[in-house]
Amino acid sequence: MFFDSHAHLDDIKFEEDRDVLIRGLLNRGVACVINPGDTIESSRAAIELAKSYPHIYAAVGIHPHNVESMLDSHIEELEQMASYEKVVAIGEIGLDYYYDNSPRDVQKRRFVDQIELASRVGLPIIVHNRDAHADTLDIIVENIDKIPGGVMHCFSGSVEMMREFLELGFYISLGGPVTFKNAKRPIEVAREVPLDRLLIETDSPYLTPHPFRGRRNDPGYVPLVAQKIAEIRGIPVEEVAMVTFQNTLNLFNIKYERDGSSMDTFVYVLGDALYINLTNRCTNRCDFCIRNENAGVGGYNLWLEREPTAQEVIDLIGDASRYSEVIFCGYGEPTIKLDELIEIAKAVKAQGGKTRINTNGQANLYHGENIAPRFEGIIDTVSISLNAPTKEEYQKLCRSEYGEDAFCGMLEFAKACREYVPNVVLSVVDILPPDKIEASKRIAEDLGVGFRVRKFVEKQDMA
Ligand code: SF4
Known part of the structure; x- marks a missing residue:
C-alpha cells in the first residue's frame, strides 16, 4: 500500500469524477492521501474532502503564487481550520521565483507568517521551493527553532541542496519528475536520500509520471514513482512503499488504523x-x-x-x-x-x-x-x-x-x-x-x- 503525501484532489480538474476516483484508490494500491491547500478556499475544500473520506488528510495554507492577495485575517482563518483533527500540516507554503506570480518580498513575508502559524498550532510545514533555494533556506534557518518539522515537496534541487534540508531535519518528497526520461537531479536525489527521510507524492493533477506524462495526474499513479525509486536504489518496490508510508505517518503524526482486510504479519x-x-x-x-x-x-x-x-x-x-x-x-x-x-x-x-x-x-x-x-x-x-x-x-x-x-x-x-x-x-x-x-x-x-x-x-x- 502507498501513501501519496501530496495531491490536490480539490482541483477543478477532478470536478467530474472526484468521488469515483477517490473511492477507487484503494484498488490501485493507494491507501492514503494528503490534500494540501493553496488558497483559503482550497484549504476549506481540503478539509471537506478529509471529512468525507477516511483515507484523505488535509493541509491548510496559501501557496506563494496566491499570497499577493492574502490578508492578515486569512492567518486567523487558517489557524481555526488547523484545529480540525485531520489537518496534519500547514501547506503548501514557500517561495516560487520561477513564475513570480506574487512579489518576492510578499512571498517571503507570508512564508514567515505561515511558519509562525505552524509553530503556534504545532504542525509540520509542506514547503514549495521553485528557483528560490537561497531564500527558502535562509528563511528556514532563521526560523528553525519554531518549525515543528517539514517536507520539501516535489524536491527538484541538487543532492547538495538536499543535504542542507536534511541537516535541518526536513524530509524530501519525490514525485513524477523522477520518472521523466530527461530526469537527472531527481534521480541523483533518489539514489542518495536516506530512506528514512523519503516521502513520495504525485502533486496531482500536475507532473504525471512516465509513461502517462501529458495526461491528468492522480494519486493512483504514485506506485510508478515508488517503482522508479526502487529501480534506482536496487531495492524492492514493497520496501519503498512501506518505508515512505511509515515516514509519512511519522512526519504528520497520523494514527493510521488498518482496516479489517490488512494482513500485516508482526x-x-x-x-x-x-x-x-x-x-x-x-x-x-x-x-x-x-x-x-x-x-x-x-x-x-x-x-x-x-x-x-x-x-x-x-x-x-x-x-x-x-x-x-x-x-x-x-x-x-x-x-x-x-x-x-x-x-x-x-x-x-x-x-x-x-x-x-x-x-x-x-x-x-x-x-x-x-x-x-x-x-x-x-x-x-x-x-x-x-x-x-x-x-x-x-x-x-x-x-x-x-x-x-x-x-x-x-x-x-x-x-x-x-x-x-x-x-x-x-x-x-x-x-x-x-x-x-x-x-x-x-x-x-x-x-x-x-x-x-x-x-x-x-x-x-x-x-
Ligand atoms: S539480509 Fe536483508 S534484512 Fe538482512 S541485513 Fe541484508 S538487506 Fe538487511
Missing part, C-alpha cells in the same frame, strides 16, 4: 521459535537478501503496510515461555526499532522467555551511540551477520548505507555487546568460499565471540 512461528517482524527498513542492501526475490518466508507475507507498536506485538506474543526463543528478525533490521524492541524484550523476559536479535550489527552507526548497554538483562543472544572477512568484501556483498565504515562499526558493536549479552555470535552464509569462512572464523575468535555458518536456505535468518 509475529510468526517457525519451528518452535517465535519471530518478531518490527520493520522492513534496513541499512543494508545485501545481494543475497531474500527480500529481493520473495514476499516472505514459510508462507508468511512479511512486507508490512505499517510498523507495529510494542504493545501490539506484546499482545500477539501472549505467553512467551511457550517458545524456544523469541527472535527479533523479520523482514528488515530490527534494531532500527530499538525502543519497541527493548520494551518487547522486557515483556518476554518478565515471562521467562528467551530472546535473540538477528542483526546486521549497524545499530550503533544508525543510532549514533553505543546502544549495547540497553540489552543488559533482557537479550540472551545477539547474532550478527558478518557475511565477509574484509570491509571491502562486506561492502560489495551488503551495500551498506555507511559504506566501508559499516564493517568496522559492526565489529565494534559485537565487542560492545560482549559486555552486556551472554551469547554474541558472528555468522556467515555457506555460499562463501572455504578460505573466506576460515578468515571470518578467525575474526570471531579474535573478538572472543561465537561463530556460526548458516545455510543460505535458512531463509528465516535474514540479517
